[in-house]
Amino acid sequence: MTENKQSNDELRCIGCGAVIQSTDPKQPGYTPQSAIEKGLANNELYCQRCFRLRHYNEIAPVSLSDDEFLKLLGQIRDANALIVYVVDVFDFNGSLIPGLHRFVGDNPVLLVGNKEDLLPRSLRRSKLTDWLRQQANMAGLRPIDTILVSAKKNHQVDQLLDTIEHYRQHRDVYVVGVTNVGKSTLINQIIKQRTGVQELITTSRFPGTTLDKIEIPLDDGHLLVDTPGIIHEHQMAHVLPAKQLKYVAPQKEIKPRTYQLNDGQTIFMGGVARFDYLKGSRAGMVAYFDNNLPLHRTKLANADHFYQKHLGDLLTPPTQDEVDSFPTLERQEFHTETKSDLVFEGLGWITVPAGVTVAGWVPQGVSVLIRRAMI
Known part of the structure; x- marks a missing residue:
């Protein structure tokens, strides 16, 4: 199972499958020659990127064309x-x-x-x-x-x-x-x-x-x-800083959070997304996000000012030192015909009743969409 030899005599990393090479540290499969020899001796040959990821949880950016x-x-x-x-x-x-x-x-x-x-x-x-x-x-x-x-x-x-x-x-x-x-x-x-x-x-x-x-x-x-x-490309993971990826990769059972909302109210998901209840009667909305992602409710009329004032402290992620590089939130409006989920792709969703008008805000490049309710 840990055999690295291929039919063409290429050596491959058993962690990610990349062809092992010792010439270009910026390309996939880079491993110092000394590490190649040690890996072959132990029959556990990893590229430097996988070694660092396994032992130090460090990530080195590489890409496939x-x-x-x-x-x-x-x-x-x-x-x-x-x-x-x-x-x-x-x-x-x-x-x-x-x-x-x-x-x-x-x-x-x-x-x-x-x-x-x-x-x-x-x-x-x-x-x-x-x-x-x-x-x-x-x-x-x-x-x-x-x-x-x-x-x-x-x-x-x-x-x-x-x-x-x-x-x-x-x-x-x-x-x-x-x-x-x-x-x-x-x-x-x-x-x-x-x-x-x-x-x-x-x-x-x-x-x-x-x-x-x-x-x-x-x-x-x-x-x-x-x-x-x-x-x-439309996943939230691609716009969050590496240390904030925990919010898009929940590790424990999600605990739904229920809000009784009147129209004209907003819920912020940290500083990375926003939900607006635009039109409809008072109703229960259920939020499904990582349990550690802070949710904040405020008035829609005050939401823009609230975001500008509190982004990076009360509304986090992003942290204060990440605010300048964080993408602008973009808005999309939806009207529901049936009980639906407003999905913030890669982050979670809010379940809303039929016959309401809502808006979702997500970072530029991330998708927000409506679908038939899962739950």
Whole structure:
């Protein structure tokens, strides 16, 4: 499982899959020659980036070109394989890969909703599974099955393995997903169950940790292939400073926060997003965000002044020293016909009743949208 040699004699990092090289520190796979020799001796060869990420939680920015991503996606389309599509149930919309059906070709898709442990236990899992399937259908996907797991807590991973084995029919398995859905954590659980090796693949809350595909042999000679996380540019994770990413990667079950609102009221989610109740009768609104993200209610008429005055102290993140570089919030208005979620992509959502007019504010480049209520 930890074999680094490839058929072309390339050495690859077992953490992210990048080709090991010792010439350019700014490119993927860089490792000092002394570390390469030590890694080979221990049969645990990591690039310098993965080593620092594993031991010091440091991130070094590297990127794949669009051409490299398209090449990898083309390999998926041309393969005869089962596609395991991992989404984050807490950030379903931010988990969608645009046009995925074009990349998978005729290959069957198994939809895996990860991080189910983050949602309230009161939510029936059968209802959540149905909701995920319906949302996937609306996005043009027709998965052959849908399964909920928690890779972090090892919930339902046994069932997932049985389901994969049932559908793959002696084919390769490609695991795909956008960054930050917990794909590498899930792969690590699979490796651990099959071999006893723990945390082979680099995992973190930073976008884009896996840089190249990682191939894991299956019993019949076929492969389970972990592909790089496809970068979804509209996720909140891409505008937050690294030390604030904890707010878009909840680690514990979300505790819903309920507000009885009259129209003309505003809720700030720290300083990174804003919810305005524009028109409707007094109603309960339920907020689903990381438990540590501070929420502040104020009057809509005073909201702009409140934001300018308190951004970086009362309204944080961002912190005071991050305010100048933080993107401007942009507004989008919605009217609901049914009970709906106003989604702040990658951050969370607020559930609102039918027949109201609301607005969502998010940093420039992040998406805000309305969807049928999950809960």
